[in-house]
Amino acid sequence: MAVSQVLRWLISTRAARREAILNTTADRIEAHWRMTDPWDGHQVATFASTAAEASTVAQEAIVSLATATQMAYLSDFGIGIEFAPDVPAEVRLFTDLASQFVTPTRVVSAGRESVRLPVAEPYQRLARSYRANVADGKPADIALAQSITRGRIVTATNLALAEREAEHQILTEAVRQGKPVIGWRRVIHPERSETGVCGLCIAASGRIYSVDELKPLHAECKCETMPVTADRDPGGALNDEDLKRLYQDAGGTGRGDLKKTRYAVGDHGELQAVLIPARRGDPVHRHRPAGRPDPVDLDAFQREHEAATRHLPLMRQILAQALARGAEEDSGPIRYQRAQIARFEAIVNG
Structure with missing residues (x-):
């Protein structure tokens, strides 16, 4: 079955809006971090609280966007449900590794209690990593640059976790209401990635996942989650279109790299399901559509x-x-x- 123009528009619009929310939030948090003395505990605590507030606002926007989009997907399938996901600000699970720095937060979400990590804690880690790097002999500017990168990853991960939890609740509720949803598919976004779509995502997009499976995450992932029914799998059709173009662009050796990537789903603990190479240390290839310029390597x-x-x-x-x-x-x-x-x-x- 052909993919409707409505779905194509939804996917493109949602991806652009998601990226705008992330970039705006990450830039604001980065600016606050640059104005924070990493050696001053009071300043760091203030920064972490401010960053947590900014992340929480962005997470709420991402949840609203995910909800509207998933409802629109289901509507395009002829499926209607009324449901609002209940996603807490604390999107990371609490683990023993965090216990030496912070106490857990007990959260009730979607009728279930879980032990979560306070939102500010991952931002406190920027200062700890900065101090550790300087103590190990790294120049302060290099340590700062690495902590900035870490902060942007924290923000991106928070938003991805909030989005995943919202989508998981929506599809679970659709099944509970007896709707004909049988699972979901990972839909790649080659056009959204400057460095190219990840080989792990390409490999993971080749199957249908059951509704009770969490989408495995990984850094800088642009993938979409799209519902699947017994007679509708538009995500599969979209992936086929993109992969056909990527295979044509890649040629001989590149096509082989695309096809041979193997993935596994790991349990991170704090982040739960994550996407990793099937064998530790295996390279993860990235593939860009033809005509996409190489990312600029600034000095x-x-x-x-x-x-x-x-x-x-x-x-x-x-x-x-x-x-x-x-x-x-x-x-x-x-x-x-x-x-x-x-x-x-x-x-x-x-």
Whole structure:
């Protein structure tokens, strides 16, 4: 059965909106982190709380988007349900590894109680990793860059976890109501990834998953979740279209790489189901559609200039808000923030 234009539009629109929510949130959190002294415990706690609030707002937006989209998918299938998923802010499970830093939060969601990790804790890890790297001899700028990358991954993962939990609840409820949903399929998005679609995602998109299976996650995943019925599997048709183009673009050796990737589903604990190579250490190939330019590899100054241009307005706003709340001009946090702004202004104006 052909894929309707409505579904194609929904998939494209949802992917673009999801990306916009993520980028806006990750940029805001990064700006706050750049204005935080990693050695000052009070500043770090304030940052983690602010980042948690920003992440929670974005998670709610992602859940609303996922709900609207899944309901529209089901409607296109001729299936109607009335249901609002109940996704808590705490989207990560609590594990023993976290117990030395934070106490768990008990959450009741969709009628079930679970022990979850407080939203702020993953953002506290940015400071701990920064300090550990500096203590191991890494230059401060390298340690900061790595902590920034880690922070963006934390935010992206939070949003992916919230989205997954919402979709899982919706499809589970559809089955509970006796709707003809038999499972879901992972739908790849080659057009959304600058570095190319991941070989693990390509491999994992080749089967139908039962409704009770959580979608395995991995870093920078752009995949869609689409319901499947006995006579409707539009996700499979869309994957076939994209894979046909990728196979044609890849040619001999590349086509072999696409076909030979094997995956496994691991249990991360905190994140639950994750997508990993079938054998530890196996390379994971990425594949871009033909005509997609290679990602630009900026040198150190260009990266700093790009970051300064992007973050200076937010950093100035953060400083103004701190002063409006009564922070003293000669206080440690304000001096640190002014120094970061001055450094970026010198880069932009240099």
